Structure formats: C-alpha cells, structure tokens
Amino acid sequence: MSEPGPGWPGRPTRRLLGVVGLALLMLNAAALSGFLLRDRSAWLAPLMYLPLAPLGLAAAGLDLARRGGGVGRxxxxxxxxxxAALGCSCAEMIGRGPTVPAYASDGEPIRLLHWNVxxxxxPRTDATWTSIEDDIIRRAPDIVVLSEAPPDARIDSLRRRLGPEWTSTQWEHPPRSSYWYKLVALSRWPVREGRPVAIRNGxxxxxxxxxxxxxxxLLIVDGQSRPTQLRTPMLEAVAAACRRAAAEGEPYDALVGDFNAVARALGFDAIRSAAGGYEAASRSSAGWRGTWPMPLPLYDIDHVWIRADHPxxxxxxFANMASDHRGQLVRFSASRSAGSREESTDGPGPGAGSR
Structure with missing residues (x-):
C-alpha cells in the first residue's frame, strides 16, 4: 500500500473529521426536525432554536472539503x-420586500419604530445612549416603542430631542421582581396612559x-426569555387579547415588542388568524430578518405585527452595536375597509387577563 501524499490528513485527523461530520449530520437533522415540527412539545422547542444557517454551511463546507466523504457513504x-438546512433557513429568514405599492396608502403612512435598546x-454611558438617540431620530418616526428601555432621565432626553409635541407612557417591573421589563411608547401625537394587560409568561x-x-x-408585548419555557401560552394569551379588543369594537392595530419567540413558533398561528388577522411586518423587509443576537442576528424574536387590513x-x-438587538422601522397605512371595526367573527376567546 502506498504512503499518503504530502499534506494528506493522517489517520487520527481523518477519524476526528469523521466524528465532526457525524456530529454535524445529527445536529442538522435535529435542526431540520425543529424547523418542520416546530415547538409542539417542551422537548421539541429547543430544536427549533438550533441555528440552521451556520450548521448547514458548516456541514456542506466540511463535506465538500472532503470530496463528499464527510460521513462516508x-x-x-x-x-x-x-x-437543505441552509435553504429552509433562507426561505424563512429572508424578507420578500414590500408587496404593497406606496400609492396604495390612503393619506400619510405611519412610521413606527421598535427597538430593544x-x-x-x-456600555451604559451618555455617549452610548446619544448614539442610540441619533439612530432613532434620523429615521423620523411618528411612534417609537422601546423594549428594555433605559432610566427615565434618558427617556426624557429622547423625548426632548424628538420634539416638544411628543408624549409618552411606560410600564416596568415592580421592585425586587425576578423578571425585568420596561416598555415605553412615545409619539408625536397624544398618547393616553397605557393599561397593563395580563398575559402568561410575559x-x-x-x-x-x-x-x-x-x-x-397598540399592544406592546415583552415575553420572558427562559430557554426551557414554551412560548405558546404567552402567544395564545396575546391572541386572546386581540380577540377581546376586536369584540369591543376597537381591535389592536399593531402588536409590538420583544416577544422572545421566533415567527415560526406555533403560538403565532393563533395571532395570524385572531381578530381578522395580523402580518409580521419584517416579511416586507428586503434581506435578513433576524434581530438577535448582534452581531450575528440568527433569530427573529423582535416583532411588529400589523393588522391585516392595514397595508x-x-x-x-437597522443595528447599533450598543444593543444586542436590531431595531426595525415599519411604514404602514391605517386605512381600513368598511366595517373592519366591527366585531370579529372570531368572537371573544378565553383570556389571560383583561385591560
């Protein structure tokens, strides 16, 4: 038998590459199972958060480098x-671009910006916050919604820079709570004081x-982030809140926040169909839709869902390296078809709390 040529991997290296190839095959199979089956159970849910794109690229790269022998035959x-893993990831995570022409809007479009800051x-310095303020202001929003918002003094600074007509409302976790959140809404139009809505796990x-x-x-949402926690109860509670609002004759126009759940989560099916339906605005973006974690945003866990009758x-x-989340600026029309403010055919569903 002839000796291996110069530069050819030795037997220990080949064995190691074989083990790596087998591990990548198993991880890709698990990630594809999570993609197809979604979070139907507590044990399936973690599989849905395996990073399809990097795993697919690593598997294909190793196999091609080994001339198709990454796992033998x-x-x-x-x-x-x-x-296959890479294709599924791209199909899910790449936005298709705007599907509604600008002239379809009745009146001036609303510019809504959401960002987990x-x-x-x-670091939490004045310079860091100023850079975040600059990013918000240069996008000229009409409404700003912040998740994980900063202390009140910095909210006041942002409001002053936005303009004297801007008002705001906010809600944050009680003292000594183990679950932290701070939700802030600012607008150039008058904002009523927000009312908490009880939902599970958020x-x-x-x-x-x-x-x-x-x-x-608007319904501003913050979902708890424990990896082992199913997102379905929280998302179904949001859908129930949408049905109640529609039954009252005033449906939510937008659902906004850091849901800590990817758009493929089963619970979002209930939101897509609740009270006439909602659409994830990031589907109308051009390019990668991931929002977390920066600088490699693999997951779309921050969302703006717009009511279906609002184009x-x-x-x-957009991104700023001061935050581990990307923000998004959504332009939509608030025009409605006749009768869309009437009670939804869904009717009120079982709730997880009232306004």
Missing part, C-alpha cells in the same frame, strides 16, 4: 443535508395614540 450526504446600551401594555385621522391602538408599505431593519 453515501457520498455528499452531508452536503445535501446541509444545503438593552437598558440604554452597552408583560403587555395597551396603548392608545390619538391621531388626527383616528386613534391607533404594510415597507420595513427596514
């Missing part, structure tokens, strides 16, 4: 599985913005 099996950014705030062309009703005219995601 059949050849190029690892490449096929890796490309990491309690004021890291916090929510009902906010009404008094626009000259008609009120805008989404565009969504742009």
């Amino acid at each position: 059949p050849r190029f099996l690892l490449t096929a599985v890796g490309l 990491l309690w004021g950014g890291h 916090a929510a705030l009902d906010v009404r913005v008094e626009r000259p062309d008609g009120p805008l009703r 989404v005219l565009g969504c742009a995601l």
Whole structure:
C-alpha cells in the first residue's frame, strides 16, 4: 500500500473529521426536525432554536472539503443535508420586500419604530445612549416603542430631542421582581396612559395614540426569555387579547415588542388568524430578518405585527452595536375597509387577563 501524499490528513485527523461530520449530520437533522415540527412539545422547542444557517454551511463546507466523504457513504450526504438546512433557513429568514405599492396608502403612512435598546446600551454611558438617540431620530418616526428601555432621565432626553409635541407612557417591573421589563411608547401625537394587560409568561401594555385621522391602538408585548419555557401560552394569551379588543369594537392595530419567540413558533398561528388577522411586518423587509443576537442576528424574536387590513408599505431593519438587538422601522397605512371595526367573527376567546 502506498504512503499518503504530502499534506494528506493522517489517520487520527481523518477519524476526528469523521466524528465532526457525524456530529454535524445529527445536529442538522435535529435542526431540520425543529424547523418542520416546530415547538409542539417542551422537548421539541429547543430544536427549533438550533441555528440552521451556520450548521448547514458548516456541514456542506466540511463535506465538500472532503470530496463528499464527510460521513462516508453515501457520498455528499452531508452536503445535501446541509444545503437543505441552509435553504429552509433562507426561505424563512429572508424578507420578500414590500408587496404593497406606496400609492396604495390612503393619506400619510405611519412610521413606527421598535427597538430593544438593552437598558440604554452597552456600555451604559451618555455617549452610548446619544448614539442610540441619533439612530432613532434620523429615521423620523411618528411612534417609537422601546423594549428594555433605559432610566427615565434618558427617556426624557429622547423625548426632548424628538420634539416638544411628543408624549409618552411606560410600564416596568415592580421592585425586587425576578423578571425585568420596561416598555415605553412615545409619539408625536397624544398618547393616553397605557393599561397593563395580563398575559402568561410575559408583560403587555395597551396603548392608545390619538391621531388626527383616528386613534391607533397598540399592544406592546415583552415575553420572558427562559430557554426551557414554551412560548405558546404567552402567544395564545396575546391572541386572546386581540380577540377581546376586536369584540369591543376597537381591535389592536399593531402588536409590538420583544416577544422572545421566533415567527415560526406555533403560538403565532393563533395571532395570524385572531381578530381578522395580523402580518409580521419584517416579511416586507428586503434581506435578513433576524434581530438577535448582534452581531450575528440568527433569530427573529423582535416583532411588529400589523393588522391585516392595514397595508404594510415597507420595513427596514437597522443595528447599533450598543444593543444586542436590531431595531426595525415599519411604514404602514391605517386605512381600513368598511366595517373592519366591527366585531370579529372570531368572537371573544378565553383570556389571560383583561385591560
């Protein structure tokens, strides 16, 4: 038998690469199972959060480098599985761009900006917060919703820079709570004081913005982030709140916040169909939709869901390295078809708390 040529991996290296290839095959199979089956149970839920794109790229790269022998036979099996994982990830995470032309809007579009600003950014200095303020102001929003908002003095600074007509409302965790949240809504139109909405495994705030062309009703949501916790109860509680609001004759126009749940989570199915339906605005973005964690945002856990009868005219995601989340600016029209304010055919569902 001839000796291996120069540069050819020795037997220990080949064995190690074989082990790595087998591990990648198993991880990709698990990630694809999570993608297809979603969070139907507590043990399936973690699989849905395995990073499909990096695992797929690593598998295909190793297999191609080994000329299709990443896991022995059949050849190029690892490449096929890796490309399948990468394809599923791209199909889910790449926005299709705006599907509604700008001229479809009746009146001036509403510009809603949402951002998890990491309690004021890291490091939490005046310069860091100023850079976050600059990013918000240059996008000229009409409404700003902040998750993990900073101390009140910095909220006041942002409001002053936005303009004298801007008002705000907020809600935060009680003292000594183990679950921290701070939700803030600011608008150039008058904002009523927000009302807490009880939901499971999270916090929510009902906010009404008094626009000259008609009120805008928002539900600002913060979902708990424990990895072992199913998101379904929280998302179904949000859907129930949407049904109640529609039954009252004033459905939520937008659901906004750091849900800590990817859009593929089963609980979002209930939101998509609740009270006439809602659409994830980031589907109308052009490019990668992930919002966390920076600088490699693999997961779309921050959301703006717009009521189905409000055309989404565009969504742009942006980043500042002071926060580990990307923000998004959504442009949508508040025009409605006749009768859309009437009670939804869904009817009121079982709730997780009232306004």
